[in-house]
Structures are given as structure tokens and as C-alpha cells.
Amino acid sequence: MSKASTSSDDDLVFLDESPVTPSGIGARHTKDVWRVMIVDDDADVHSATTFALSNLDIQQRPLEFVHAYSAGEARELLATETDIAVILLDVVMEQEDAGLQLVRHIREVLKLCEVRIILRTGQPGYAPEIDAIRDFDINDYKTKSELTRIKLYTTVTAAIRSYEQICAINASRRGLDCIVRASTELMALHGLDDFTSGVLAQAAKLLNQETNGVVCVQEHGADLNRELFIIAAAGTYSSLTKGATGSIRDARVADVLKRALGQRRNIYGTDSIALYLGSSANRDFAAMLDVRSPLNEIDQRLLEVFCRNIAVGLDNVLLVTRLENQAFYDPLTKLPNRTRLRELIDDALNTASRRDTTLALVDIDHFSETNDALGHQFGDLLLLGVAARLQAQLGSQLVVSRVGGDTFGVLGEAALVNPGVLLDLFASPFNIDSQEIQLSATAGLVRLSEYEGIGADALKDADIALKRAKLMQRAGHLFFTRSMGVDIRERVRMMHALRTAFDDKELFVVYQPQIDLATRRPVGAEALLRWKTRDGSFVPPDRFIPIAEFSGMIIEIGEQVLRQACLELVRLQSLGFSEFTMSVNVSQVQFRHPLFLNMLRQVLKETGAPASRVELEITESIAMEEPDVLIELLSQIKQTGVSIAIDDFGTGFSSLSYLQRLQADRLKIDRGFVTEITSASRGSSIAEMVIQLGRNLGMSVVAEGVEDERQASILEALGCPLAQGYLFARPMTVDQLTSWLKDNGAR
Incomplete structure (x- = not known):
């Protein structure tokens, strides 16, 4: 040019x-x-x-x-x-x-x-x-x-x-790419604190500025001057503590944040900006950032997009936080729940600290009774009081959690998880709703140093120790031992095996004759349950009957035994044994079942067994529980024509006046007292008293476990009318019983 x-x-x-x-x-x-x-x-x-x-x-x-x-x-x-x-x-x-x-x-x-x-x-x-x-x-x-x-x-x-x-x-384009990357990075952060700190860093990065700012939250309400609370701070503001913005001396910060929250929009100043981050769960969020110069139109538009993304991300973080709280924290006490405690135990088991860590489960004694008597609202206040005391006394050094109901978990250094210290926390009464409530507790503990397994197993074993401690004594404690684990695992194995045995008909009924001591002729039999496994071995009743009661299977099993005994009684009567009586044991679990009486009536009806020749045996421990309820139930049973015998009499502490109100028909002398007849100078005293008591109350008496002729002679001399035991006959199958009765003249 x-x-x-x-x-x-x-x-x-x-x-x-x-x-x-x-x-x-x-x-x-x-x-x-x-x-x-x-x-x-x-x-x-x-x-x-x-x-x-x-x-x-x-x-x-x-x-x-x-x-x-x-x-x-x-x-x-x-x-x-x-x-x-x-x-x-x-x-x-x-x-x-x-x-x-x-x-x-x-x-x-x-x-x-x-x-x-x-x-x-x-x-x-x-x-x-x-x-x-x-x-x-x-x-x-x-x-x-x-x-x-x-x-x-x-x-x-x-x-x-x-x-x-x-x-x-x-x-x-670069800004939008930056926003996408920022959103991805922020979504990887967990918890409100980390997320809001990340928002400050990403916003500063978006603007190519240093990270100097705060994030605040404000509760919804009509008062526009309500207080702000800092939840994140960075750069020149990093020294500010989380909480009320009163700790910010520069009034412009609070002012620009309040303007953004009040107007629900971003505010762009010459040296600072306020970003409205959205509203969630009755709370508004805003951030303030220092800037070197006023922002141009592109930056402002990009920040609008950024804030909309942050609002969505904030909703997600708060939702995840709520879900995590519901999943890992107890809604009443806000303490870690069983799931969270299990994770913490897993963490401890995977580190060297396991050598010096103990887990304790602390259960409030008789809490259900207090809850029922004073109401669930009072019970909740009581649980909050216990949680507050445990947290105040132990929370700074140990993990305190609520694992369910009235049971709390404590995890930490073995020297601090001391059962004496834990239980002493219940020594002073709790002031609940202007009432002083005295509580006690029982603890089950597991030393992780001696433990091989995962957190869930440790909790189960601590629970086993707790249950054992409660069985032994309230307001005590037990440490878990391997033998406890063996016992519980054996119980579970036995439970499954029993269910299989019942379904496969490995359980069957045998009958032990009852003899008139004067004539030595059979007058009845007691139906007894036996378990023969596929390999031909027998499982003793004292091993599987408690398992059947614990698992509730005794309801089905007991009905089957009663039905078979009644069918056998009908068969024997058809063979001419018209005066024969069939005795059937009833467990405590069966007796408590609300449909027991209906089941009894249904079995009698379906089998056609004469009720007058059916006898139910209940233990003295059953007879001692809830006397008024039991008396009413026994009265209804007797109306069916079925008679009642009290088994193992003399081993409990029932009162004689109560015994008379039960209107039982027969007492059975426990085999332990029969054995003592010939082995001690005063061995016949209890047997003699039971026989005399039965005579005075108009009740028949049966002596169990008679094994030799001398015992039989003494019992007969004492006036005992009936007996059963190996001296006369062992328990036998249906076919064996029929032959035995024919040979021994029972008609």
C-alpha cells in the first residue's frame, strides 16, 4: 500500500x-x-x-x-x-x-x-x-x-x-466444558461440606480467579433478616469457623449474600459476586466470591448455567445425605445404627487397631415393661436420655451407637470399653419428664483381638454374649467365648436338622406303660417322642425338645404327637383295651398358644378318641405361671372330658392352695425323688409327702423312673397306686405295645 x-x-x-x-x-x-x-x-x-x-x-x-x-x-x-x-x-x-x-x-x-x-x-x-x-x-x-x-x-x-x-x-464453549467437568467432579464428592467447598473451588476455576469465598445457608421464613450460617469457607475467608456469619467482620459479605438470597438471583459487584445456589429442604443456599474486576456478559451467563447445575447437584447431595442418614443413623437418637456400626467394626478388623479394640452391646434391663407401663413416648424420652449420657461420657473417645430397640453399641479401645464403667453409667437415675427413673443394664462383649470374622459376625457374637448374660443375671456382663459360638451354631444346625427330620418323618412316637402297683397290670401309657436319624442313631429328647420349643416347631410336632396318640388309643380300644388311658406331654410353648384349645377339640373330634381316656401332662413350672389364666384354660380343657396331670411334681415351688384351685387329676412324682427312696436315710420323705398330698386332694399319683423291685415295694407300701419305669417296661413302638399288653393282661 x-x-x-x-x-x-x-x-x-x-x-x-x-x-x-x-x-x-x-x-x-x-x-x-x-x-x-x-x-x-x-x-x-x-x-x-x-x-x-x-x-x-x-x-x-x-x-x-x-x-x-x-x-x-x-x-x-x-x-x-x-x-x-x-x-x-x-x-x-x-x-x-x-x-x-x-x-x-x-x-x-x-x-x-x-x-x-x-x-x-x-x-x-x-x-x-x-x-x-x-x-x-x-x-x-x-x-x-x-x-x-x-x-x-x-x-x-x-x-x-x-x-x-x-x-x-x-x-x-470452554466455559460450558469447564461447567461439565466441574459438575462431574462435584458429583464425586460426598457430603454437604465437601460439596460446598468444591463449589467455591470450581466457581473460582471457571472465572480464572483465586478461591476466596464462603458458602452460606439460610432457613426459610418470613424474616428477611434472619441469620446466615457458614458451611464452607476458602482462601482469605478460610479462618472463619462454620456457624453464624457474625464471625465475618466485613459487613459487605453478609449484605451481598442476603441480597442474593432475598432476590433469589446472582448479584454481580465490582469486587465480589454472590451466587444463588437454589433452595432445598426448607433451606436457601448462596455463595460469595471475591473477583478482581467486574465480570463480562459471557462470564455472567456461564455462571447462571453453573448455578443451575449446582442447584441440581445440591439437591442430589442433600437427598443422598438424607438417604445415608436414614440408612446409617438411628432416626430417634441420631447415633450410628447397626449397619453403620457393622461398617466401623469391619474397618477396625482390617487395621492394626483390632488388637486393642472391644465391642460391647449394652441392653437396658426391663425396658419393655417400663415402655408398656409409662407409654412409648416416655420410652423414647428414656432412650434419648440414655443415648445422651452414653454420648456425653463416652462419645469423645469411643463410638456410641444404637443397634436396635433398647440396645446400644460401644466400640473402641479395650481399656475404655470396660464393662464396669459401662454399667456404672446407669448407677444414677435418669431424669425424664420430671421423673427420676432408675435403670440397670446388661452387657455382652467381644474382644476383636481374639476374633476371626467380619463385622456382622462380631455383632452376632456380642448379641450371643448379651443373651447369655441376661439368662444368667441381669445387671451383669459376659465376654463372648468360642464355646458360646459353638453352642449357638450347634443350635442352628439342630434347628434345621429337626425341620428336615419332621418333614421326612424321622420323628415317631413310642409308648411307656403305666402300671397298677397292687395288681401289676397296665392301666395306661405315656406317649413319648423319639428321633431316629437316617444312619440309625438316636437324638436324645433333652437335646431336640428345647430346640423345638425355641424355634416354635413344637406347635406342629406336639399336634402330631397328640393326634398319633389318640389314634393309637382308638386302635387299642378296638382291640378290647377299653380301660386304657393315654397320657401326652404338653410343652409350655404349646400351652401358651392361643389356638391350643381349638386344636385339642379338633383332634378329639377327628380321631374319635374318648376324651375321658386322654390325659394331658403339664409341668409344675407351667402350673406356676399366670395362675388366673391357667385356671381358666384348665377349666375349659376339663370341660372337654380330658384329664390333667402335673408332671415332675415337687421340683417347683407351687403353693398347695393354688394346686387345689387347679383341679388337676393326677400328680407325677419326679424320677429324682424315686431314685432317692433307696439311696438316702430320708429319701422317701418327699415321695411320701406327694403321695399323701394326692390322697388328701383326691388326686391319683404316678411315680416315674421305677427301675428296681425295692423302689416299687417302698412306693406300694407308701400308698402310691401307679408307677412307670424300666422295671415294668421300656418305651416301645405301636406293635410292641400291642403284644406287650396282650402278654400282661390289660383289658
């Missing part, structure tokens, strides 16, 4: 536009100018171009020029220079295609995609315009002769506008 071409004729005037200056996301303008690089090997071209464009503003910003006099020099400058908006580039310089090769270097090597390139050539035939525009990313292609001052100004202005728009688009 010649100097003559720099006429000021026909200057163009553009409408005012608000310049967009990317200052955060991918910002490239560090000064308030447009930087233009002139690349030409002719110094006069540099002077003419500078003169033509000097003192002109484009988009209300002046131009600043960078000069290169060869393609090689331009390469060196572009490697370090930034914020070049437009390059006025000569095509032919040190080589005929130097300009075009520089374009390729700018785009492909330096990866400068935003800078606009205007090719100028004094040899228009060398590089055809269409091919150059098609093959190279250039903004315009002009011959130097046609670039008058006005046309040069127009071309540069169009290039700068294009550069500005591309910068804005790229800044938005």
Missing part, C-alpha cells in the same frame, strides 16, 4: 455496540486494545498501514500494532505474543509462498484458531483468491492496490468483529 492511499475520504461510522471482553473463561485480552500484527517485508507498508489506522477506534477500543518484517520473524513473535486479533499478512516475502506457509503454521502448529488473517499481495496472479480462501482459514484476501484507507478500515473492522464473535463462542 502506498502512502497516497491513506486518504481520509469516506471514513466509515459504526453504531455503538457493547464490547464483549472475555476476562475469565479462556480470556485473551489483557489490555483494553485490539492488537494487530503487520507482517510484510516492505517497511513502507508498515508505515502506511499504521498511519492509515492510527487514531481510529473499533468497538470503542484503539488499535495496537505488532510488526514483523518476514514470515520467520512472525513465527518467532507469535510463539510468545498473545491476544493478536488480526494479522495483515503479505503473501510473497522471503519465498513466493511464505505468507501461505505462515498461515498453515499459525493454524496447524500454533493452533491459533481465533486470530483473523487478512492476506495482502502485490502480485494478484500468484495465489488465486478462490483457492486461497478454500484451502486456508483466512478472513479476507486483498490486493494492496485496492486497499484504500476506508476499505482497509472496513476490512480490519470486519475481521475484529469476527475475532470477537469467535472469542465469545470459544469462551462459551
Whole structure:
């Protein structure tokens, strides 16, 4: 371009536009100018171009020029220079295609995609315009002769506008990419504290600013001046403690946060911004960040998108937090629950600390009675009182949890998880709802140093120790031992085996005859349950009967035994044994079942057994429980015609007056007292008293476990009418009983 071409004729005037200056996301303008690089090997071209464009503003910003006099020099400058908006580039310089090769270097090597390139050539035939525009990313292609001052100004202005728009688009794209990455990183954070701290870091990163700010929460309510609470702080504010913003001396921070919360929008200031992060669970959230300068329109729009994403993420974090609280914390006491305690035990088992860690389960004695008597609301207050005391006394050093009901867990250093210390916490009364309540507790403990297993197993074993401690004595404690584990596992194994045996008909009934001592003739039999396994061995009744009672299977098993005994009674009567009586044992669990009486009536009806020849045996311990209820039930049973015998009489402590009210028909002398008849100087005393008592009350008496003739003679001399035992007959099957009865003259 010649100097003559720099006429000021026909200057163009553009409408005012608000310049967009990317200052955060991918910002490239560090000064308030447009930087233009002139690349030409002719110094006069540099002077003419500078003169033509000097003192002109484009988009209300002046131009600043960078000069290169060869393609090689331009390469060196572009490697370090930034914020070049437009390059006025000569095509032919040190080589005929130097300009075009520089374009390729700018785009492909330096990866400068935003800078606009205007090719100028004094040899228009060398590089055809269409091919150059098609093959190279250039903004315009002009011959130097046609670039008058006005046309040069127009071309540069169009290039700068294009550069500005591309910068804005790229800044938005980079900002959106940054927001997506920020959202992904924030979603990986757990808990409100970590998430809100991450929000500060990501917002600062988005704006290319230092992380100086706070995040606050405000409860919903009508009072717009209600207090704010800090939940995260960073940078110059990191010394602030979480809590009320009264600890912030700079009033502008609280003011800008309250404005954002009150207006529910972002507030953009000259040196700080407040971001409204949304509302969730009756709470509003906002963040404040310091900024170096006012934000441009792109940054503000990106922050709007960022805040909308954060609001969704915040909802998710709060939801996850609520779910975690419900999953891992007790809703009443807010203590860790059984699931969380199990995780903490697993953590302890996987570290060296297991060598010095103990788990304790502490159970409140008689809590259910207190709960029933004073109400569940009072019971909840009582549990809160216990939780508060345990937490206050132990929480700073140990893990305190509520594992369910009235049972609390304590985990930590063995020296501190001391059963004496734990139980002493219940020594002083609890003041609940203006009432003083005295409690005691029982503890089961597991030493993790002696333990092989996982957290769930440790909890089970601590529970086993607790149950054993409760069985032995209230307000005591037991440490779990391997023998306890063997016992419980054996019980579970036996339970499953018993169910299989019942289904496979391995359980069967045998009968032991009862004899009239005077005539030595059979008058009845006691039905007894036996278990013969597939390998031909027998499981003793004292092993499987308690398991059947504990598991509740005794209900089904007991009904089956009663039904078979009644069917056998009917069969024997059809064979002519009309005066024969069948005795059937009834366990405590059966007797307590609400449908027991209905079951008895149904069996009698279905089998056709004569009720007058059916006798139910109950233990003295059953007879001692809930006397009024038992008396009513026995009365209803007797109305069916069935008689009642009290088994193992003399082993309990029932009163005689109560015994008379039961209206039982027969007493059975326990085999232990029968054995003592011949082994002690006063061995017959109890047997004699039972016999005399039965006579006085008009009740028959049966002596169990008679094994020799001397015992039988003494019992007969004492006036005992009936007996059973190995002396007369062992328990036998149905076929054996029929033959035995025929041989022993029972008719």
C-alpha cells in the first residue's frame, strides 16, 4: 500500500455496540486494545498501514500494532505474543509462498484458531483468491492496490468483529466444558461440606480467579433478616469457623449474600459476586466470591448455567445425605445404627487397631415393661436420655451407637470399653419428664483381638454374649467365648436338622406303660417322642425338645404327637383295651398358644378318641405361671372330658392352695425323688409327702423312673397306686405295645 492511499475520504461510522471482553473463561485480552500484527517485508507498508489506522477506534477500543518484517520473524513473535486479533499478512516475502506457509503454521502448529488473517499481495496472479480462501482459514484476501484507507478500515473492522464473535463462542464453549467437568467432579464428592467447598473451588476455576469465598445457608421464613450460617469457607475467608456469619467482620459479605438470597438471583459487584445456589429442604443456599474486576456478559451467563447445575447437584447431595442418614443413623437418637456400626467394626478388623479394640452391646434391663407401663413416648424420652449420657461420657473417645430397640453399641479401645464403667453409667437415675427413673443394664462383649470374622459376625457374637448374660443375671456382663459360638451354631444346625427330620418323618412316637402297683397290670401309657436319624442313631429328647420349643416347631410336632396318640388309643380300644388311658406331654410353648384349645377339640373330634381316656401332662413350672389364666384354660380343657396331670411334681415351688384351685387329676412324682427312696436315710420323705398330698386332694399319683423291685415295694407300701419305669417296661413302638399288653393282661 502506498502512502497516497491513506486518504481520509469516506471514513466509515459504526453504531455503538457493547464490547464483549472475555476476562475469565479462556480470556485473551489483557489490555483494553485490539492488537494487530503487520507482517510484510516492505517497511513502507508498515508505515502506511499504521498511519492509515492510527487514531481510529473499533468497538470503542484503539488499535495496537505488532510488526514483523518476514514470515520467520512472525513465527518467532507469535510463539510468545498473545491476544493478536488480526494479522495483515503479505503473501510473497522471503519465498513466493511464505505468507501461505505462515498461515498453515499459525493454524496447524500454533493452533491459533481465533486470530483473523487478512492476506495482502502485490502480485494478484500468484495465489488465486478462490483457492486461497478454500484451502486456508483466512478472513479476507486483498490486493494492496485496492486497499484504500476506508476499505482497509472496513476490512480490519470486519475481521475484529469476527475475532470477537469467535472469542465469545470459544469462551462459551470452554466455559460450558469447564461447567461439565466441574459438575462431574462435584458429583464425586460426598457430603454437604465437601460439596460446598468444591463449589467455591470450581466457581473460582471457571472465572480464572483465586478461591476466596464462603458458602452460606439460610432457613426459610418470613424474616428477611434472619441469620446466615457458614458451611464452607476458602482462601482469605478460610479462618472463619462454620456457624453464624457474625464471625465475618466485613459487613459487605453478609449484605451481598442476603441480597442474593432475598432476590433469589446472582448479584454481580465490582469486587465480589454472590451466587444463588437454589433452595432445598426448607433451606436457601448462596455463595460469595471475591473477583478482581467486574465480570463480562459471557462470564455472567456461564455462571447462571453453573448455578443451575449446582442447584441440581445440591439437591442430589442433600437427598443422598438424607438417604445415608436414614440408612446409617438411628432416626430417634441420631447415633450410628447397626449397619453403620457393622461398617466401623469391619474397618477396625482390617487395621492394626483390632488388637486393642472391644465391642460391647449394652441392653437396658426391663425396658419393655417400663415402655408398656409409662407409654412409648416416655420410652423414647428414656432412650434419648440414655443415648445422651452414653454420648456425653463416652462419645469423645469411643463410638456410641444404637443397634436396635433398647440396645446400644460401644466400640473402641479395650481399656475404655470396660464393662464396669459401662454399667456404672446407669448407677444414677435418669431424669425424664420430671421423673427420676432408675435403670440397670446388661452387657455382652467381644474382644476383636481374639476374633476371626467380619463385622456382622462380631455383632452376632456380642448379641450371643448379651443373651447369655441376661439368662444368667441381669445387671451383669459376659465376654463372648468360642464355646458360646459353638453352642449357638450347634443350635442352628439342630434347628434345621429337626425341620428336615419332621418333614421326612424321622420323628415317631413310642409308648411307656403305666402300671397298677397292687395288681401289676397296665392301666395306661405315656406317649413319648423319639428321633431316629437316617444312619440309625438316636437324638436324645433333652437335646431336640428345647430346640423345638425355641424355634416354635413344637406347635406342629406336639399336634402330631397328640393326634398319633389318640389314634393309637382308638386302635387299642378296638382291640378290647377299653380301660386304657393315654397320657401326652404338653410343652409350655404349646400351652401358651392361643389356638391350643381349638386344636385339642379338633383332634378329639377327628380321631374319635374318648376324651375321658386322654390325659394331658403339664409341668409344675407351667402350673406356676399366670395362675388366673391357667385356671381358666384348665377349666375349659376339663370341660372337654380330658384329664390333667402335673408332671415332675415337687421340683417347683407351687403353693398347695393354688394346686387345689387347679383341679388337676393326677400328680407325677419326679424320677429324682424315686431314685432317692433307696439311696438316702430320708429319701422317701418327699415321695411320701406327694403321695399323701394326692390322697388328701383326691388326686391319683404316678411315680416315674421305677427301675428296681425295692423302689416299687417302698412306693406300694407308701400308698402310691401307679408307677412307670424300666422295671415294668421300656418305651416301645405301636406293635410292641400291642403284644406287650396282650402278654400282661390289660383289658
